[in-house]
Amino acid sequence: MNMPVLQTSIAASAPIESTGASVVSLPTVKPSYLTTRIVPKLKNAAANVLPPIIMLALILGVWQLLCMKPGATLPAPTKIWAEAKDLILDPFFVAGPQDIGLGWRVLVSLQRVAIGYGLAGIIGIMLGTIIGQSVWAMRGLDPIFQVLRTISPLAWLPISLAAFRDSQPSAIFVIFITSVWPIIINTAVGIRNIPQDYRNVAAVVRLNHLEFFWKIMIPSAAPYIFTGLRIGIGLSWLAIVAAEMLTGGVGIGFFIWDAWNSSRLSDIVVALVYIGMIGFILDRIVAFVANIVTRGTAAS
Amino acid sequence: MTAYLKLDHIDKVFTRGNSSTEVLKDINLTVDKGEYISIIGHSGCGKSTLLNIVAGLTTATQGGVLLENREVNEPGPDRAVVFQNHSLLPWLTVYDNVKLGVDKVFARTKSRAERDEWVLYNLNLVQMTHAKDKRPSEISGGMKQRVGIARALAMEPKVLLLDEPFGALDALTRAHLQDSVMALHQKLGNTIMMITHDVDEAVLLSDRIVMMTNGPSARIGEVLDVPLARPRKRLELASNATYLKCRQRVLEFLYERHRFVEAA
Numbered sequence: 001m002n003m004p005v006l007q008t009s010i011a012a013s014a015p016i017e018s019t020g021a022s023v024v025s026l027p028t029v030k031p032s033y034l035t036t037r038i039v040p041k042l043k044n045a046a047a048n049v050l051p052p053i054i055m056l057a058l059i060l061g062v063w064q065l066l067c068m069k070p071g072a073t074l075p076a077p078t079k080i081w082a083e084a085k086d087l088i089l090d091p092f093f094v095a096g097p098q099d100i101g102l103g104w105r106v107l108v109s110l111q112r113v114a115i116g117y118g119l120a121g122i123i124g125i126m127l128g129t130i131i132g133q134s135v136w137a138m139r140g141l142d143p144i145f146q147v148l149r150t151i152s153p154l155a156w157l158p159i160s161l162a163a164f165r166d167s168q169p170s171a172i173f174v175i176f177i178t179s180v181w182p183i184i185i186n187t188a189v190g191i192r193n194i195p196q197d198y199r200n201v202a203a204v205v206r207l208n209h210l211e212f213f214w215k216i217m218i219p220s221a222a223p224y225i226f227t228g229l230r231i232g233i234g235l236s237w238l239a240i241v242a243a244e245m246l247t248g249g250v251g252i253g254f255f256i257w258d259a260w261n262s263s264r265l266s267d268i269v270v271a272l273v274y275i276g277m278i279g280f281i282l283d284r285i286v287a288f289v290a291n292i293v294t295r296g297t298a299a300s
Numbered sequence: 301m302t303a304y305l306k307l308d309h310i311d312k313v314f315t316r317g318n319s320s321t322e323v324l325k326d327i328n329l330t331v332d333k334g335e336y337i338s339i340i341g342h343s344g345c346g347k348s349t350l351l352n353i354v355a356g357l358t359t360a361t362q363g364g365v366l367l368e369n370r371e372v373n374e375p376g377p378d379r380a381v382v383f384q385n386h387s388l389l390p391w392l393t394v395y396d397n398v399k400l401g402v403d404k405v406f407a408r409t410k411s412r413a414e415r416d417e418w419v420l421y422n423l424n425l426v427q428m429t430h431a432k433d434k435r436p437s438e439i440s441g442g443m444k445q446r447v448g449i450a451r452a453l454a455m456e457p458k459v460l461l462l463d464e465p466f467g468a469l470d471a472l473t474r475a476h477l478q479d480s481v482m483a484l485h486q487k488l489g490n491t492i493m494m495i496t497h498d499v500d501e502a503v504l505l506s507d508r509i510v511m512m513t514n515g516p517s518a519r520i521g522e523v524l525d526v527p528l529a530r531p532r533k534r535l536e537l538a539s540n541a542t543y544l545k546c547r548q549r550v551l552e553f554l555y556e557r558h559r560f561v562e563a564a
Contacts, residue, residue: 197383
């Protein structure tokens with residue numbers, strides 16, 4: 001316990017007393033790069049990566065045991081691997097007009113989500129701003145939105161098919177209508193929570209409406225808006241699968257429906273894993289963007 | 301008689317549902333150009349409401365505010381406010397916070413380069429140039445308030461309104477900032493109206509102190525001239541007879557004649 005104190009006091013007083021005392025170099029243990037940097041990082045990574053891997057192995061093991069019997073209704077992991085190896089290993093193969101890798105199908109679905117979700121983002125933020133800003137717009141629209149947002153994506157599908165008479169815009173509409181509500185509601189809450197101080201500053205500086213929107217409202221409400229956007233992306237990914245199952249075409253949702261009709265259960269399981277992974281990645285991307293954009297506001 | 305800033309028979313009644321509270325009653329005050337005036341009173345006496353009326357953030361129920369003989373009833377950069385809690389926008393840097401006002405006020409009269417120079421000049425006035433690229437969350441409370449002052453000064457207001465500007469600061473920082481504001485007032489000759497509840501601060505900084513009676517229906521109880529020569533030095537004033545007498549007058553007003561009646 002005494003040693004470090006002694007060392008520091010010597011080190012501190014050495015530059016002051018330049019009376020010719022020779023510098024005694026203490027034997028320092030040179031910490032190697034390996035022990036100070038790499039080992040802790042590895043430990044840290046292992047602590048984060050190992051538990052999910054172990055759990056995954058356990059789940060797969062139990063699954064294998066349950067589905068190994070001859071009369072099992074669902075395929076065991078080994079059977080899936082044997083039957084759907086091509087789907088797992090190569091997401092981007094093209095073997096024919098309807099026989100393409102899951103990567104391509106996911107990309108088609110993502111394109112639909114991008115359009116529907118993009119529209120939901122723009123319109124949701126605009127409507128949310130109006131509702132947050134105007135008491136009368138809120139009183140008029142909020143009850144309607146609260147009812148509409150509880151309607152399942154699938155319930156919108158017949159209506160949109162009737163309206164658009166085509167599967168592509170219908171699927172996009174279903175995505176839009178599913179993901180727009182949380183964006184509207186969260187934006188409205190964010191706008192309503194803009195501190196009066198900021199409004200006063202804007203009033204004294206005499207910002208006009210457009211400047212107020214871009215310079216005060218959007219940055220101030222950004223954390224709320226991104227909460228809405230993050231819920232929205234999750235919902236739209238939920239909706240796309242359902243919508244594609246019914247409208248047909250190329251997407252990942254239709255693939256599941258098609259596989260079910262031709263009893264390819266293994267393919268369905270692989271597709272489920274794909275959907276889960278993509279949904280996770282989408283959520284992370286929005287969270288990452290939110291993190292960058294709201295850095296200033298979150299730090300206050 | 302033309303006054304620079306004139307508060308003319310201001311009444312303010314807050315109405316909520318059926319009940320209404322009269323906050324301010326018949327406030328009359330004239331302020332000369334370049335004058336430093338403080339408004340002091342117990343909390344809840346409506347002094348902040350009065351400042352908001354002058355700033356245009358609240359409208360008076362009766363009466364009005366005249367600035368250079370023109371009625372003002374909406375907020376504007378000619379009556380820039382330094383808010384108690386600094387109110388800097390947390391997503392903008394110190395520089396951008398000041399620039400927000402400058403870009404708006406001098407959009408036509410100054411070029412881009414001149415505006416940039418003007419922002420830096422004002423940051424330099426409050427000695428905050430070193431932190432111009434920092435965000436408000438990265439600087440101390442006193443520094444934030446300095447930036448708030450720079451933002452207000454940079455709009456070249458006709459009247460600078462200070463709403464308890466030092467209220468949230470510790471005593472040492474507060475003294476330091478008071479000296480800065482005094483020096484700025486000396487240098488730029490702004491007309492300043494300050495809300496405070498600190499007797500020493502009021503006497504040290506002001507040319508005149510407006511003492512408000514307790515609300516509801518607060519009025520101006522007394523206006524005290526502070527005949528102390530400028531520049532004023534904090535340490536020398538501590539034993540100055542005039543200073544002590546002024547201080548005594550304000551204390552008597554606040555603690556004897558208009559003692560704060562605690563509601564709860």
